[in-house]
Amino acid sequence: MNAAAVMADDIARRADEMLSLWSSLSMRHIALGSACACGTGGVSLRLDDFELDIVGYLEDAGLRSGVEEVVGFFNALQQAGPQAQPLRSLLEDAMEERLPEAVGEWLMPKVERTLRSFAELHGPGERG
Structure with a gap:
């Protein structure tokens, strides 16, 4: 197996792991306030609202990255318009090796950092 294939497999594996994590996290709820004495309840959001x-x-980081393939990818993504479940779509594209290699290499560490941060704050110990 050549180096490009190994890298593509690694990106696909990491994307699969992040999609599983996001699927678990996205159903959780977080409270953005608490009820007050007047009886008004707090606000609750699901993590998938984020x-x-x-x-x-x-997208913002990609457009400022200075990496030509990454900038081009996010420009094209913006021109395509809004998508339902865009994070899931990105991760599925990475799993299916539909992203340019440079984009996958740039994207996965950022997604991993972001979702692991969400997991630390709202992970398995929390109930939503």
Whole structure:
């Protein structure tokens, strides 16, 4: 197996792991406030409500990355318009090796850092 194939397999494996983590996390709820004495309840969001924010962060960082393939990829993604479940789509594209190698190499460490941070804050010990 050549180096490119090994790298593609590694990116696909990591994307699969991150998709599993996101699937688990995205169903959790977080409270953004608590009830007060007047009886008004707090606000609760599901973590999947942050999916657009995560992809927005990735797009912004990608467009500023200076890596030609990454910039081109995110420009094309923006031109394609909004997608349902864009983070899932990115991870599925990485799993199926549909991303350019440079994009996968750039993207996966950022996705891993972001989702692992979410998991630390809202992970298995939390109940949503």
